[in-house]
Amino acid sequence: MEINKKAYEAYVKEVTPVHKRWPSIFRAFLVGGIICTLGQLCTSLFINGGFEKEVASAWTTLILIASSVILTGLNIYPKIVKFGGAGALVPITGFANSVVAPAVEFKSEGQIFGIGCKIFTIAGPVILYGILSSWILGVIAYVLMAFGIL
Amino acid sequence: MDYVKAFVVGGLICVVIQILMDNTKLMPGRIMVLLVVVGSILGAVGVYQPFADWAGAGATVPLLGFGNSLWKGVWKSIGEDGFIGIFKGGFTASSVGISGALIFGYLGSVIFKPRMKS
Amino acid sequence: MQLGKASVKFEEPPVILSMASIVGKKEGEGPLGKMFDMVEQDDMFGADTWEKAESTLQKQTADLAIEKGDIRRKDIRYLFAGDLLGQLIATSFGTVDLEIPLFGLFGACSTMGEALNLGSMAIAGGFADKVMAMASSHFATAEKQFRFPLGYGNQRPYSSSWTVTGCGSVVLGKHKKEGIAAITGITTGRMVDMGIRDSMNMGAAMAPSAFHTIQQNFDDFQVDESYYDKIITGDLGKVGRTILLDFMKNKGHNLESVHTDCGLEIFDSETQDTHAGGSGCGCSASVLCSYILPKVQSGEWKRVLFVPTGALLSTVSFNEGETIPGIAHGVVIEHIGN
Missing domain, CATH: 1.20.5 (Single alpha-helices involved in coiled-coils or other helix-helix interfaces)
Incomplete structure (x- = not known):
């Protein structure tokens, strides 16, 4: 073919549509902001309940992780990520999603090589x-x- | 005020990463690794903790905060146990996050079934 | 008869005796929904794993094609079938009960083209009276194998495609004056690698191979786009179509109105959020057996060039930084007139 690979790469970039930038940035801000605010709410509640700051943030981490696991199991978290992009991937909830998703998916391949290995994929x-x-x-x-x- | 700070700071961190993802096509897995590594570096040079003290959950909930707490753990353990502390602190500080994710993740696999994306 | 560099023209063209298509729920909700033989609402097809679901899908489609054609299983001498999974597990488990000698094929999403190429040669060569060609894909098995677990959140770029849950199966027989359609020629594709590395942009990886095969077909048969009522690629999607038309234009061929793509036909990208279009071997196979062949049978299209396209990558080659080479196989399908 007459066209070389470099030129083809540049050409493909030109004809490939991209995400509209501003809406996705705004949604990332919104979703990321909300998750962090919920985290703050948790921490404040635990501090007001007499816990030390360190313990309060440990509780916050746990609650966020548990919520993310439940939302993933109910097939809701993938929708949040689809909407919010980085807003849902960057918080600790995104990490929890990346742990539970392969665990559920690869359950069919067994406890050891299915869940055990694949839970660490991401x-x-x-x-x-x-x-x-x-x-x-x-x-x-x-x-x-x-x-x-x- | 704490809530406003958490919202704006957390949101802005996510915006930066969104821009990075849109421009580089980096896969989410790489993004997460990047965040944790950068978080521990920012912690080590002494920037992240003051920032987290100010921004609260806005700085601790994103994975950057996870990286920072890894570093904090290592630093604290060096102070307590010397050299061996370098090997100890990271997991100590991140224990709740990692154990929580693994245990809840496992329980999730017991309870939930794979579902189709819509 | 061998023709040109990569084509065969059949003096006694094999005919398509029977066809069947079964798809999943989302495909059933698409623009072609009513044309499929069956739309299964349960994405698991009654099985307990995604892989078994895809095997069940293949089995059901094969049985349906046999039943619709009023053919006996044992009269089918060879089965040419494939899917997207490692070591072709959907096919091998799905076709056990059929007890038909099997050639398992891997041509990524071009598998239906490969199966039709080989199947029609086996018949025309006199090595079989009846053969079956079949290909399947399942969104969940493909996603799990090539991308992420389904529960893992991610944002799909606009250039990415949606793997079709579906299967298409045809039974080919010896030349005669009746049947659904005739396969009068084939053009077998070769690997074409233009250096694309983005697995979320398969259309761009495969478009050059479609271009190459179509061009080869024109050269070998000494025809141009006016020879065909439709030229139908497999799963190039929006981006791939743009590229194919551009490349063709540079060669002096205008495919704007004659070209369509199975991946673009099967979903409504506006309402179904499938971005660039459908993909997977089940895409071209199920669209062939539901949308294309009936139009050829009725004579609405007298002659079409069916070109399923495949992107031949694996997770290993991708992680090792390799490019994504493409392949496309051409099949000339004609209306059987009186």
Whole structure:
């Protein structure tokens, strides 16, 4: 064919429609904002109930995760993500969705290789690189402290 | 006021990521990894905690906050246990989030059935 | 008779004796809804896993085609069938009970074209009196295998397509003066790789292969677009169609009115939120057996070029950063006149 791959790539970009930008940005703001506000509401309630701040945010995390799991099971969370995009993926609820969705889907492949392995499909990388990056930063901090810089 | 801050800050973080997703076609899995890693870096350079103290849930609910708490855990453990603390702190600090997601996720798989997308 | 570089013209064209199509609920709600033989409201097809659901779908469609044609199973000498799943599990489990010698085919979404190519050659070559060609796909099995678990939230870009839950099956027989339609020629596609890497834009990955096969067909048969009443691609969708028409225009062919695409016909993208259109091997197979063949049978279309298109990628090749090569197989289907 006369057209080369580079030119084709540029051409495809030209003819491919994209998401309308502003509506999706607005919806991400709205959904992300609402989820964080609900988180704040939880935390405030627990603090007012006499819990320490750390414990209150742990409770908040748990409640958000549980809500996301239930909404995913009822097939509602995918709709929230479809509407809100990053607004529903960025909060901890998005993480919970990524854990429960494969667990439910791969149940048919068994407890070990189905649920056990696939539950980490998306969560696994998040946990791995989260732990790894904080470990690397810890090593750097440790070395800097040893040299008395920090 | 706390609620307004949480709404606006949380919303804005999501906006930044939405723009990133629209422009780069990054898959959601990569986005999540990116958020956690960036969160722990921002925590380590001392930016994220003051920000979270000000913005509340707007900064702790997004996965950036998860990254920040990983770093906080590592830093705290180094102070308590020295070198071995580097290996300990991350999971300690993220234990509720990870255990919660895994346990509820498992329970979810027991209760719910796969469903068709509409 | 071998023709040109990649085509065959049958002197005694095999005929389509029977056809059947079964689709899922969403497809049934689309513009072609009433034309399918059956619309199954239960996405699980009464099974307990998505994979078994797709196997059940294949079995039911095969049985229906046999029944509609008043043919006996044992008279069908070969079965040419395929699906999208790894190691063709939908086909292998779905066709066990048929007890027909099987050629399992993988041509991604082009499988129906591949099956018709091989099936008509087997008949014309005298190696079989009757064969069956069949292909299926299921939204949930494809999504689970290639993308994400269904409960996982994501936003689909406008260039992405919606995998059709459906199956189409035809029984081909030896040349005669009656039947639904005749297969008078085939043009077998080759791999075409234009370097596309975006798995959410399959139309762009496959359009060059459709272009190549159609062009090859024109060259081999020494015809142009005026030879056909319709040129029908498999699942190029909106983006792929735009590209195909542009490429053709550069070659001096105007396909604007003669071209249509099964993926564009099966869903109403406005109301059904399917974005670029339908895809999957079940898309072209079910549209062939519900929409295209009846029009050829009635004579509304005298001659069509049916070109199912496939994007040959796997999750491994995708993760390893490979490109998405495409393939398209052409089948010339003609009205049987008096």
